[in-house]
Amino acid sequence: MEALVLTGIKSLELQDLQQPEVKPNEVKIHTAFAGICGTDHALYAGLPGSAPAVPPIVLGHENSGVVAEIGSAVTNVKVGDRVTVDPNIYCGQCKFCRTGRPELCENLSAVGVTRDGGFEEYFTAPASVVYPIPDNVSLKSAAVVEPISCAVHGIQLLKVTPYQKALVIGDGFMGELFVQLLQAYGIHQVDLAGIVDEKLAMNKEKFGAKNIYNTMKGDKIPDAEYDVVIEAVGMPQTQEAAIEAAARGGQVLMFGVGGPDAKFEMNTYEIFQKQLTIQGSFINPNAFEDSLALLSSGKLDVESLMSHELDYKTVDDFVNGKLGVVSKAVVKVGGEEA
Secondary structure, eight states: OEEEEEEETTEEEEEEOOOOOOOTTEEEEEEEEEEEOHHHHHHHTTOOSSSOOOSSBOOOOEEEEEEEEEOTTOOSOOTTOEEEEOOEEOOSOSTTGGGTOGGGOTTOEEBTTTBOOSSBSEEEEEGGGEEEOOTTSOHHHHTTHHHHHHHHHHHHTSOOOTTOEEEEEOOSHHHHHHHHHHHHTTOSEEEEEESOHHHHHHHHHTSOOSOEEEGGGTOOOOTTOEEEEEEOSOOHHHHHHHHHHEEEEEEEEEOSOOOTTOOOOOOHHHHHHHTOEEEEOOSOTTOHHHHHHHHHHTSOOOGGGOOEEEOHHHHHHHHTTTTOSOSOEEEESSGGGO
16 A cells, blocks of 8 residues: 655655554545644654654554444444544543543654654554544545544633633634634633634635734734633744733633744733633544534534645655645545545
């Protein structure tokens, strides 16, 4: 089978591999689509993701496909089922798993990070992380349930209620997801700050963002205005802007992934005087069912946010920045006919 293998730092090779064997508790999946995200960029550059990736490894932790084979102990799916995979595999034995915080697992492993993922025709995953897809959800949409679930987890960490005003900082794919998700969770006003006019306009006209700010062109985000602020960039200047935009009693979700050594400054009196909650968010525990339900309900439109459909040969161009502005890219492996 064809597989795109990370063989070293900034080195991807198309190889012919044997199909993986299925263990009793595993599912073999014929890949349909695999999404590419910032974590894949980091792993390609030799940086850690949710866990370190040691080459040679097949990336692709965002994926969808059709069950090709099941192990002898598998009961939750059958051959022919359309599925998506939560890549994160928890040990169930460390103190974090045993106290209801599996996302902080001390022995975390992940499909497409520590074991081969969706950038190959067939991959395996434990049955416990394989989820059937509702009939009205396409395999292409289902390939991005993992990033949806990460955003859902972030919202679950907050206290959201309809009266609130929310601001999303960042018009990348995750920021655009948050615009739709916050409204799906009942917040009555969601504003968006970013740097690309076309994305900002689409989120206002199509996805309900009330006010938009192009900070690259000098638009000023109001100070102390928002009950909920989602920082979805991960840069010091946007993290500082998120705190400044938060109103009294506000909640700031630091969702964007910063550099391992990055730091930002904050006014400690402002944190005190506003009584702010500053919340981190890591991966996606117990969020796949909600994410699939949101897709099935029609409250999320993810395919409109997918700007590029790639094949194996163009993945290298993407991770090297040769494709220009990309909102979201997915790799077509088997496609809807997988």
